[in-house]
Amino acid sequence: MSTRKNAVVLLSGGLDSTTVLAIAKDQGYNCYALSFRYGQRAVAELEAARRVVQALGAGQHVVADIDLRVFGGSALTADIEVPKQGSESDDTSGSIPITYVPARNTVFLSFALAWAEVLDAQDIFIGVNALDYSGYPDCRPEYIAAYEKMANLATRAGVEGTQQLKIHTPLMEMSKAQIISTGLSLGVDYAMTLSCYDPDESGASCGGCDSCVLRLKGFAEAGATDPVRYLK
Amino acid sequence: MSTRKNAVVLLSGGLDSTTVLAIAKDQGYNCYALSFRYGQRAVAELEAARRVVQALGAGQHVVADIDLRVFGGSALTADIEVPKQGSESDDTSGSIPITYVPARNTVFLSFALAWAEVLDAQDIFIGVNALDYSGYPDCRPEYIAAYEKMANLATRAGVEGTQQLKIHTPLMEMSKAQIISTGLSLGVDYAMTLSCYDPDESGASCGGCDSCVLRLKGFAEAGATDPVRYLK
Numbered sequence: 001m002s003t004r005k006n007a008v009v010l011l012s013g014g015l016d017s018t019t020v021l022a023i024a025k026d027q028g029y030n031c032y033a034l035s036f037r038y039g040q041r042a043v044a045e046l047e048a049a050r051r052v053v054q055a056l057g058a059g060q061h062v063v064a065d066i067d068l069r070v071f072g073g074s075a076l077t078a079d080i081e082v083p084k085q086g087s088e089s090d091d092t093s094g095s096i097p098i099t100y101v102p103a104r105n106t107v108f109l110s111f112a113l114a115w116a117e118v119l120d121a122q123d124i125f126i127g128v129n130a131l132d133y134s135g136y137p138d139c140r141p142e143y144i145a146a147y148e149k150m151a152n153l154a155t156r157a158g159v160e161g162t163q164q165l166k167i168h169t170p171l172m173e174m175s176k177a178q179i180i181s182t183g184l185s186l187g188v189d190y191a192m193t194l195s196c197y198d199p200d201e202s203g204a205s206c207g208g209c210d211s212c213v214l215r216l217k218g219f220a221e222a223g224a225t226d227p228v229r230y231l232k
Numbered sequence: 233m234s235t236r237k238n239a240v241v242l243l244s245g246g247l248d249s250t251t252v253l254a255i256a257k258d259q260g261y262n263c264y265a266l267s268f269r270y271g272q273r274a275v276a277e278l279e280a281a282r283r284v285v286q287a288l289g290a291g292q293h294v295v296a297d298i299d300l301r302v303f304g305g306s307a308l309t310a311d312i313e314v315p316k317q318g319s320e321s322d323d324t325s326g327s328i329p330i331t332y333v334p335a336r337n338t339v340f341l342s343f344a345l346a347w348a349e350v351l352d353a354q355d356i357f358i359g360v361n362a363l364d365y366s367g368y369p370d371c372r373p374e375y376i377a378a379y380e381k382m383a384n385l386a387t388r389a390g391v392e393g394t395q396q397l398k399i400h401t402p403l404m405e406m407s408k409a410q411i412i413s414t415g416l417s418l419g420v421d422y423a424m425t426l427s428c429y430d431p432d433e434s435g436a437s438c439g440g441c442d443s444c445v446l447r448l449k450g451f452a453e454a455g456a457t458d459p460v461r462y463l464k
Binding site for chain 2: 109129151
């Protein structure tokens with residue numbers, strides 16, 4: 001039996017979460033990758049997540065079904081246009097983009113917590129980032145700290161004091177360029193990842209959404225070339 | 233347009249959550265009832281929830297699909313026997329029953345939070361109870377307080393400081409008899425509710441599981457008769 005510790009790693013198939021999986025594996029964890037089918041338009045994300053698990057390896061990969069569309073309310077899950085770079089430029093300073101999904105990280109972490117408890121894992125990894133978070137409230141360190149505290153009160157282990165759950169956020173203080181450099185140094189092939197909010201049917205990235213622009217800027221600053229296909 | 237405030241009410245269709253819905257309505261809230269189809273064996277619960285919404289009324293009733301079975305690990309969702317009263321008697325003092333579902337209230341509250349944000353609601357009602365919680369860690373007041381703090385850091389409203397989310401737990405300090413008396417005083421017909429962990433195909437309660445025993449004891453102490461059908 002392996003003596004490595006189990007960890008649950010939230011994996012969207014994007015650049016950030018893929019780097020997180022590589023970091024967690026590099027730290028010696030036996031990783032259980034968790035993805036979600038949550039009514040998002042970018043189902044190509046899930047194919048990316050499967051490619052990543054195949055390439056990097058994981059004890060298990062679970063794709064959990066959740067449907068936040070029953071509540072409506074976001075560009076990522078509802079049937080409205082994804083804004084292109086600049087279209088939100090009038091109110092970017094501290095405001096929250098309409099691509100926000102209500103309570104998304106809270107929901108995702110809750111599923112991770114359920115799985116961690118079943119696996120007897122004390123460690124959850126999530127690729128949130130305070131620098132590039134673009135106004136997402138549930139990507140800030142104070143939110144993660146509050147979640148961790150709540151989680152330790154929610155579970156048997158927390159009550160019995162036998163173990164403390166830890167939420168790892170290795171990307172929290174990194175720039176996109178630092179994230180990319182870290183992944184490259186760990187041998188990650190970013191061709192298998194997908195960051196675009198609005199890929200075409202072939203899986204090519206649009207190059208124009210906030211996520212694509214941030215990613216391309218990160219590769220440029222890291223002095224590397226983004227290997228994914230872009231429409232423009 | 234109604235001037236009543238919106239609230240999300242977690243509704244399983246059991247005695248407790250039905251009483252909570254009656255209390256929230258009595259306090260003047262426009263209630264949005266949220267139930268879950270989460271792989272539990274007691275699907276009769278959902279039929280009870282529908283009866284309750286029909287009788288008490290709600291702005292909307294959403295049944296969200298979540299499948300915690302992908303993670304395994306509980307008598308309520310896995311295919312093992314539900315313990316009858318007494319079979320756990322050797323370790324009831326502070327221990328956690330095997331009918332515990334991993335991170336259940338954390339998952340349920342996370343969905344409630346998502347819906348509350350879409351509805352612009354500041355109020356979530358949940359029927360947790362500290363007296364009868366039988367060792368469920370996520371039914372304690374300190375857990376609820378930590379959840380509320382986390383939730384206020386997770387959402388736009390919390391970040392922007394425009395409103396504070398409140399998790400209401402009106403049953404927290406009540407005995408089962410007090411819960412029943414409160415519901416009866418508000419006109420609740422408990423015949424439409426279902427508490428049994430293991431009802432038969434006709435929807436009749438077993439009378440022997442922890443939940444049935446607690447319920448029957450509550451009615452006896454309240455000096456009332458339980459109108460649901462029992463097998464014995």
